[in-house]
Every structure is written in structure tokens, then in C-alpha cells.
Amino acid sequence: MTSRKFKASIFAPLPPQPPGGIGSIVSMLQGGFEDRYDLGFFSPIPKKDRFSAFFYRPIGNLVRLFLAILNTEKGGKFLLFSSEGVSFFEKAFWSILIIAFGRKPSVVMVSGLFPSFWEKLNFLSRRLSSLLVSNKNFTLVVQSENWKKYYLKIFPQASIEIAHATAAQEFYCRNRPSDLSVHSPQLVYVGWIIPEKGIYDLLDAMMILIRRYPDLILRLIGPTFGKQATWNNAVYARKITDNVRFLEAIYDRKLLINELDADSIFVFPSHYEGFPVALLEAITLGLPCVASSVGGIPDILDNGKAGLLVEPMAPFQLASSLSKIIDDRILRELVAMNAWERAREIYNYTNFIKSYQDILRLK
Incomplete structure (x- = not known):
């Protein structure tokens, strides 16, 4: 036998x-x-x-x-x-x-x-x-x-x-987004804090954005791999120290959801990607997103219907798209709704x- x-x-x-x-x-x-x-x-x-x-x-x-x-x-x-x-x-x-x-x-x-x-x-x-x-x-x-x-x-x-x-099932528990007419949205990024993920591009974009939105805050969530001093210097050199917050990687999903659920616009300017889980989690929460058009990102964002797409390594274009989604409440609500629905229909x-x-x- x-x-x-x-x-x-x-x-x-x-x-x-x-x-x-x-x-x-x-x-x-x-x-x-x-x-x-x-x-x-x-x-x-x-x-x-x-x-x-x-x-x-x-x-x-x-x-x-x-x-x-x-x-x-x-x-x-x-x-x-x-x-x-x-x-x-x-x-x-x-x-x-x-x-x-x-x-x-x-x-x-x-x-x-x-x-x-x-x-x-x-x-x-x-x-x-x-x-x-x-x-x-x-x-x-x-x-x-x-x-x-x-x-x-x-x-x-x-x-x-x-x-x-x-995405993990906890991310699907959020109700359908209904009103994103906040006056002071914050930007949030989740992932490795390394140059290849477009972090310098994002800091350059912030330097442009704070001229128009002096109270805008960017939160960067992820490991710096012992390079925190380098990033602090990069922020200081751009005179955006008061506008940028570095948070350690958050592995507890409930805590991460709380961080993402704070009037956030999710930004993901990576130079390369396979199929980023962080971006998938963001659309599952119904966050308005701006991300680079590399790898599987256009598929996640439905080629621009569920979030705005920008070219990689293009901080001026990144700043322009972020400014557009900050100023246009109707656009912000539309892409957030499309993201929320796409996550449930496809992913x-x-x-x-x-x-x-x-x-x-x-x-």
C-alpha cells in the first residue's frame, strides 16, 4: 500500500x-x-x-x-x-x-x-x-x-x-469613501526608503508643493536601512524639514490602516515595480493615489481611472499631479471611489x- x-x-x-x-x-x-x-x-x-x-x-x-x-x-x-x-x-x-x-x-x-x-x-x-x-x-x-x-x-x-x-482582509473592512473634501490632506508613502523607490523625486516634488501649500505634510512609512541621517540631510537641504515625517516600518496591519486612514493621498513614485502590495492596500482602503507608470502599477490603477499616473523620475510632473488631486475635490473623490470598487471587483x-x-x- x-x-x-x-x-x-x-x-x-x-x-x-x-x-x-x-x-x-x-x-x-x-x-x-x-x-x-x-x-x-x-x-x-x-x-x-x-x-x-x-x-x-x-x-x-x-x-x-x-x-x-x-x-x-x-x-x-x-x-x-x-x-x-x-x-x-x-x-x-x-x-x-x-x-x-x-x-x-x-x-x-x-x-x-x-x-x-x-x-x-x-x-x-x-x-x-x-x-x-x-x-x-x-x-x-x-x-x-x-x-x-x-x-x-x-x-x-x-x-x-x-x-x-x-490585500490582507483587514483592508477590505473600510466603508465606501463618500466625502474627501478635506481642506488639508496629507501625503503618505509606504515602502522601502531607498532612492530606487523615487524618494528623492518625492522630496523634490515636496519642495515645489510647499510654495503653494506651506502646511502640507508628507509621511514616509518604511525602513531606512541605517540611512536615516542621509535622508535627514536630504530633507534639510531642501528646506522641508517641517513638512516631512519619517516613520518606521509598520507591520501591524491595524496600525498601518490607522496611519493610512488620516485624510491621506497615497503617493508611490517608484522607478521600478513588480506588483506593489502597498499600492494595492491603498486602493483597497479607497485612498486617492498618485503613482509612477512602471511595472504592474498601471494595472492596479486601471490605467489612470483609479489613480493618477506619472512618469518615473519626473518630480515636476509628480508635483503637478499631486497639486491637481489636492485642489480638485471631485477628481479626488472619483479616483478614490474607482480605486475602492476596483479592489473589490478585481483584487x-x-x-x-x-x-x-x-x-x-x-x-
Whole structure:
């Protein structure tokens, strides 16, 4: 008598993980599939230090992957998550092994930096990657229509499916926004405080905005990675010290919702993005948003209907769009309402679970 095997398996970091990114996706998948006995969850070894990254972790992960393969039916689906760089080559190698053992890998691409990574690859690396992605047993999974168009350009023979995203359920508890006619809205950003996220662009935009709105406040919520002094100097140099507040990363969702629910206009001027959870959470709360038109952001904001889109690295355009949404109450209410409705129509929990159920071929 043989032991029962899973019809499909997910091989990804399991909770507890910091909020956002792959950790949040896997956590919600565990919750959505908790009653299923035909889906297995397996975790690679977490990244801890350089020694484990180069020696212990690669070998240990192969052992864990092999055990996951043995516990999954032949022909069954495997779900992996990949970013750019080493992660991409690692998932490619794992996928080859999964195919060799008669299973079918589906790889969710989550990085906004993949296009720049792909441009730097040599011909041989691109060719080998294309051969793998074009394999009939391999499925590339993306998080938006814009990303699907991009990957079809570089992998025209690939099988590509879309995985719906969602926010944590706490964000869906807010009532429909009805009146955003506040006199002194505040700007709020949530994410890593690093140059690549457009923070210098945002500070430059603030320098322009305070000439017209001297009492305007910008709250930056997120980790500074030991660079707080650098950011303080940047704020001081622009003479906006009284208008900018740095808050530490907030991992408690209720506390974060309270911070976002304070007459806020959400601003997200990143230079690159995959599919930012912070922006998805903002539209779920019905916040009026201004964000850069990169990665999956145009999909989240319905190409400008659920928030204003600006070019990345364009502080004057950013300031102009923020000024427009501050001054125009009707516009502010319209995009906020569209955002609130889009989050519930497109990015709801049911669509999220159903999309992964389809990708994993689970009935």
C-alpha cells in the first residue's frame, strides 16, 4: 500500500515572514487552501548569512525539493516564486529538475527589476532560458496584463498565466469613501526608503508643493536601512524639514490602516515595480493615489481611472499631479471611489484563490 501523494505542491518561504511580497502571498494561500489535502506546502531554507547562501543552503534546498517532488504525484503542478538575478537561475535549475522527474513547474515572476536584468544577459543565457520557458511542461505566471505583454515579447512561445493579487482582509473592512473634501490632506508613502523607490523625486516634488501649500505634510512609512541621517540631510537641504515625517516600518496591519486612514493621498513614485502590495492596500482602503507608470502599477490603477499616473523620475510632473488631486475635490473623490470598487471587483480574495487554484490545476 502506497502513501497518498499531493496533486500539487508549493515550494516557497512559509510563514512567519515579514508582511508584503512572497511571504504575504504564501500566507494567504495557506489560509485559502487550509481545507485541501491534495496540496502540499514545502519551504526552502531561509537566507541567513553568506556561508549558508553559498554552501549549506543550495544543497539543503535540493534535498528539500527532492522530498517535495517525491511527495507529489507524477504530472502534478509545482509552484515556485522568482525574482531576477540568482533567484531566476535558481528557479530555472529547480524547474529543470522538476520536469526531469515528471512534474510540471509554474514560476511566478515577482520582480520589477527583471527587464534590466534580462537586458544584461549574454546570448547563451537568454537562449537557454528561452528553451526552458518554452517547454510544454513549464508555465510562466505573472501578476498583471502589462507584465504578460512584456514576457510574451521576450518569450513568445511561452505558456503564460495571470495570478490575481489581493490585500490582507483587514483592508477590505473600510466603508465606501463618500466625502474627501478635506481642506488639508496629507501625503503618505509606504515602502522601502531607498532612492530606487523615487524618494528623492518625492522630496523634490515636496519642495515645489510647499510654495503653494506651506502646511502640507508628507509621511514616509518604511525602513531606512541605517540611512536615516542621509535622508535627514536630504530633507534639510531642501528646506522641508517641517513638512516631512519619517516613520518606521509598520507591520501591524491595524496600525498601518490607522496611519493610512488620516485624510491621506497615497503617493508611490517608484522607478521600478513588480506588483506593489502597498499600492494595492491603498486602493483597497479607497485612498486617492498618485503613482509612477512602471511595472504592474498601471494595472492596479486601471490605467489612470483609479489613480493618477506619472512618469518615473519626473518630480515636476509628480508635483503637478499631486497639486491637481489636492485642489480638485471631485477628481479626488472619483479616483478614490474607482480605486475602492476596483479592489473589490478585481483584487478580491475569491479571485485570488481561484486564480492559483487554476494555475495548480486543482478542481
